[in-house]
Amino acid sequence: MEKKELIKRLRELLKTSSIVEDADMSGYTSFRAGGKAMALVEVENKEQLKAALQFADEENIPHILLGNGSNTLFADSGYNGLVIKLGRGFANMAFDLGERATVGCGASMLLSKAAALMSDQGIAGFEFASGIPGSIGGAVFMNAGAYGGEMKDIVASVHAVSPDGKEEKDFAGEEMNFGYRRSILQDNGWIATDVTFNLTSGNVEEISAKMKDLNARRNAKQPVNYPSAGSTFKRPEGYFAGKLIEDAGLKGLTVGGAQVSTLHSGFIINKGGATATDILQLIALVQNTVYDKFGVMLEPEVRIIG
Ligand SMILES: Cc1cc2nc3c(=O)[nH]c(=O)nc-3n(C[C@H](O)[C@H](O)[C@H](O)COP(=O)(O)OP(=O)(O)OC[C@H]3O[C@@H](n4cnc5c(N)ncnc54)[C@H](O)[C@@H]3O)c2cc1C
Structure with missing residues (x-):
């Protein structure tokens, strides 16, 4: 089914106008970066939520639930699926x-x-x-x-x-x-x-x-004045991600608009105009460098979509 037709049917099914087509996910995530989703729908009650999920399931449309977007990064290439948000009714x-x-x-x-x-x-x-x-x-x-x-x-x-x-x-x-x-x-x-x-x-x-x-x-202690997703990496057993990153000499390392925070090395921040690609490249650079120096593979805590 065509995208326009899918969205029209979903609008009719949910009896809602709260559907944003080609939703710019940088506006819904705390990193303030990333591409577009096919559509974002805000549901206000369980009936609408279940109807949206059943529709996506039956039409084989990929879908993801988004909360406040403070631990999620959408790739610049976007997400060819439905983002579902729980509205004020929840x-x-x-x-x-x-x-x-x-x-x-x-x-x-x-x-x-x-x-x-x-x-x-x-x-x-x-x-x-x-x-x-x-x-x-x-x-x-x-x-x-x-x-x-x-x-x-x-x-x-x-x-x-x-x-x-x-x-x-x-x-x-x-x-x-x-x-x-x-x-x-x-x-x-x-x-x-x-x-x-x-x-x-x-x-x-x-x-x-x-x-x-x-x-x-x-x-x-945290760079709260810059967009980020909090601690970028999980704490590896027996270590602290921020300390490993700092000891690897990566504090302040920058790729495009993304930077390893100078205040807390465990945070990658958007210094201004960072793309999701900048952030993902910096994540990979940090992982590889820390692994080469200390043999520890850092696992992202931030959920990467797309
Ligand atoms: C400045 C800053 C500081 C932070 N400090 C901390 C901290 O101290 N401790 C900490 O643990 N985290 C911290 N975080 C990370 C983040 O705030 C947490 O992980 C938070 O719990 C994510 O909630 P969210 O609603 O924003 O989730 P989202 O980013 O919207 O979603 C995260 C994941 O949860 C899933 N999800 C969301 N809602 C639901 C739902 N209703 N049902 C099922 N799945 C759902 C999504 O599908 C996604 O996979 C920080 C982030 C920032 C930006």
């Missing part, structure tokens, strides 16, 4: 406060927003995530973590939709197979729509002070 939050606090959170809500709402309610345990610029869904997919905490510690269950859009089910925290920057969603392609967290009740001032402190530490 940004709800519900509390059950007692001795323990149970919080239900829609997958499109940003971690920063969730953290602020929890802080206002005196809910402790989510502070570590407040400065991570992702969505709840992306954080669960990645088992995002910082400052000694990770999603694994607080996720009670995840409600998800199957990749073909035909089934829904709950995964208990133990079933999520969380590991370092890993979860079962990376293997089975299910899409998280709602996440339930097990937290504790705490003191509003203490929670807020802890978040402020963690964010100040983050702002001092």
Whole structure:
């Protein structure tokens, strides 16, 4: 089927105008680089999500779910498929406060927003995530973590939709197979729509002070003023990626508009006008140099599409 016809049918099926044709993915990802996707659709409820997935499945259209795009890089050659984003209809939050606090959170809500709402309610345990610029869904997919905490510690269950859009089910925290920057969603392609967290009740001032402190530490140590996807590489066992890169003499190394940050060597940043190709070439250069010097192969943490 022709692209125009596919998009027309999808519009009719979902009864939505929220479909961007030839979507420039640099506008949807924190690296601010990369090519175009065939189309980007924002869905507002589970029925629309399932219908979009079923349509893509039946028409054999490649598709990917995008959260806040803070760990994703699309190649300059683009993506000949459908990018699905969960809209505001997936940004709800519900509390059950007692001795323990149970919080239900829609997958499109940003971690920063969730953290602020929890802080206002005196809910402790989510502070570590407040400065991570992702969505709840992306954080669960990645088992995002910082400052000694990770999603694994607080996720009670995840409600998800199957990749073909035909089934829904709950995964208990133990079933999520969380590991370092890993979860079962990376293997089975299910899409998280709602996440339930097990937290504790705490003191509003203490929670807020802890978040402020963690964010100040983050702002001092990370190049937060430049577009990036955070740590470019996973932490290799027994090493720190940033230290290996710095020890290999690669701090400040530049390819086109992409640079190994001079503030934190674990970050590749977009200094201005970087293409995805610049970033990918720099990633490869860093990997090869570190491997030649130390025999350690760095694995990208950023998800590369296309
Ligand atoms: C400045 C900066 C600092 C960062 N600091 C940290 C940090 O301290 N710790 C850390 O762990 N990460 C950090 N990151 C990386 C990033 O923020 C996290 O990986 C975050 O969890 C990604 O969430 P996202 O919604 O942006 O995901 P996206 O980039 O949109 O997607 C990442 C992956 O998750 C999948 N996905 C997204 N939503 C869903 C869903 N609902 N269901 C199923 N799959 C889904 C996507 O398909 C994709 O494969 C940082 C990034 C930046 C730019």
